[in-house]
Amino acid sequence: MKVLVIGTGYVGLNTGVALAYLGHKVTCLDVDERKIKMLQDCKAPIYEPHLDTMLELACPNIQYTTNYDEADIAITDVVFISVGTPSLMDGSANLEYVRQAAHSVGSRLNDHFTVVVNKSTVPIGSGHWVSAIVRDAYIESHGHKPDGNYAIASNPEFLRQGSALADTFYPDRIVVGASDARAIDVLTNLYRPLLNQDFAAPDCLPRPEGMGAVPVVTCDLASAELIKYAANSFLALKISYINEIAALSDKVGADINQVARGIGLDSRIGPRFLNPGIGWGGSCFGKDTAALVATAKEYNLEMPIVAAARDVNYRLRDTVVENLQAELKILKGRTVTLLGLAFKPNTDDLRDAPSIDIAKKLIQRGAKVRAHDPVAIENMKRQYPELEIEYFQDANEAVSDCDAVVLVTEWPEYRKLDWKALKSRIAVLDGRYFLNLG
Ligand code: UDX
Numbered sequence: 448m449k450v451l452v453i454g455t456g457y458v459g460l461n462t463g464v465a466l467a468y469l470g471h472k473v474t475c476l477d478v479d480e481r482k483i484k485m486l487q488d489c490k491a492p493i494y495e496p497h498l499d500t501m502l503e504l505a506c507p508n509i510q511y512t513t514n515y516d517e518a519d520i521a522i523t524d525v526v527f528i529s530v531g532t533p534s535l536m537d538g539s540a541n542l543e544y545v546r547q548a549a550h551s552v553g554s555r556l557n558d559h560f561t562v563v564v565n566k567s568t569v570p571i572g573s574g575h576w577v578s579a580i581v582r583d584a585y586i587e588s589h590g591h592k593p594d595g596n597y598a599i600a601s602n603p604e605f606l607r608q609g610s611a612l613a614d615t616f617y618p619d620r621i622v623v624g625a626s627d628a629r630a631i632d633v634l635t636n637l638y639r640p641l642l643n644q645d646f647a648a649p650d651c652l653p654r655p656e657g658m659g660a661v662p663v664v665t666c667d668l669a670s671a672e673l674i675k676y677a678a679n680s681f682l683a684l685k686i687s688y689i690n691e692i693a694a695l696s697d698k699v700g701a702d703i704n705q706v707a708r709g710i711g712l713d714s715r716i717g718p719r720f721l722n723p724g725i726g727w728g729g730s731c732f733g734k735d736t737a738a739l740v741a742t743a744k745e746y747n748l749e750m751p752i753v754a755a756a757r758d759v760n761y762r763l764r765d766t767v768v769e770n771l772q773a774e775l776k777i778l779k780g781r782t783v784t785l786l787g788l789a790f791k792p793n794t795d796d797l798r799d800a801p802s803i804d805i806a807k808k809l810i811q812r813g814a815k816v817r818a819h820d821p822v823a824i825e826n827m828k829r830q831y832p833e834l835e836i837e838y839f840q841d842a843n844e845a846v847s848d849c850d851a852v853v854l855v856t857e858w859p860e861y862r863k864l865d866w867k868a869l870k871s872r873i874a875v876l877d878g879r880y881f882l883n884l885g
């Protein structure tokens with residue numbers, strides 16, 4: 448099939464590359480010329496495990512452009528809108544980029560049947576809104592109403608950064624929401640190799656043992672849109688729940704990792720997303736929980752559970768600094784090393800990363816901040832030039848000659864540091880219950 452992916456962020460690029468690998472003809476479009484230039488040179492503009500290899504493998508079936516007129520929309524079967532949807536001040540999502548993309552697509556559609564898919568996480572009801580924009584743009588450019596030549600679908604993604612390609616190839620489920628049965632058919636056919644799991648797995652991403660056919664959930668637009676928010680919010684509150692238990696566990700002298708294991712082995716609960724620590728960050732959990740609360744408000748509904756999960760999460764960032772202060776007594780003039788900047792390991796993404804808030808709070812209180820991260824330092828320098836942080840390429844150097852170390856992101860390589868020696872000299876705060884310090 449012929450596919451256009453608009454927005455080559457974490458979601459769009461991984462989706463485009465995976466579909467090209469599966470044999471579809473894919474065009475990836477982005478307004479960011481730097482990204483497109485890199486992609487045309489077969490270089491990954493983001494850090495994501497195996498993306499370099501997959502870009503090479505996808506190469507025969509994929510092209511990149513910044514220009515809608517080069518995207519052949521009039522003969523495209525599926526258009527994915529996967530541009531960013533950042534939060535506005537009130538927690539609702541900024542849909543301006545989605546609007547621009549929908550308008551650009553609508554004005555270029557023709558007689559060929561095209562499914563326009565909301566892949567970005569958009570508020571409930573956006574499917575109808577996008578449909579109206581596509582329709583208006585079509586009328587504006589063609590001078591007459593469209594005649595059943597397009598349908599809107601919602602096809603939320605559940606990929607995690609750091610394992611985005613594996614999650615795309617081996618998903619737990621695929622959700623397709625649409626009111627037009629043709630759209631469901633087209634997308635089911637597009638995803639057939641993933642649903643049947645009968646494609647040849649790339650060497651770098653072998654099929655997990657026991658992986659069978661993937662269930663598909665077909666539903667209406669609003670249900671698909673809500674599934675995404677409800678799933679992310681549930682995962683977020685699972686993490687906040689274990690963090691609330693961790694606080695009590697610390698007080699009563701229990702071992703939270705054993706507690707989490709003991710809880711997670713109950714198959715009704717499950718072991719995943721029970722890792723305690725300084726809480727979630729990233730592009731989705733904060734944004735989606737805020738958007739869910741904001742949407743509910745529009746219907747005069749409160750979401751106290753989701754709101755509490757947010758409070759618990761963001762308070763943890765203060766708690767780290769307060770615990771450090773309790774340990775060091777005085778923060779002013781102290782040198783504190785943050786190990787890990789990215790919001791989770793295996794990514795260079797800093798969106799809503801706890802490291803940023805923690806660094807700001809420490810600097811505000813007069814501490815000198817040092818930091819190490821295996822891949823996110825350049826992003827941090829570029830995105831937060833105002834933060835006075837001394838960066839280190841070597842974790843050992845970063846922790847030598849400082850007053851305290853906070854493990855912020857659980858990169859596996861941090862386990863190799865000599866924690867016993869460090870702990871005997873300076874304050875060590877394991878923000879992810881990762882080090883087994885005893
Ligand atoms: C995605 C989803 O879009 C978001 O809704 C979800 O909640 C998180 O994941 P992501 O792919 O991570 O976002 O975003 P980002 O890495 O910011 O990528 C968005 C891309 O869209 C960028 O490359 C940006 O240049 C591009 N873009 C943005 C366009 O091509 N056109 C625009 O008008 C705006």
Ligand code: UDX
Pocket residue numbers: 604605606607608609679682686719720721722723724725726727728729730731732790791
């Ligand atoms: C999340 C969802 O998992 C994914 O389905 C959705 O498509 C996008 O949002 P992502 O944000 O990339 O994915 O990573 P994820 O692995 O979910 O981690 C999110 C945050 O939660 C990270 O900051 C991570 O450190 C934290 N986390 C995760 C915990 O604190 N404890 C856990 O047990 C799991």
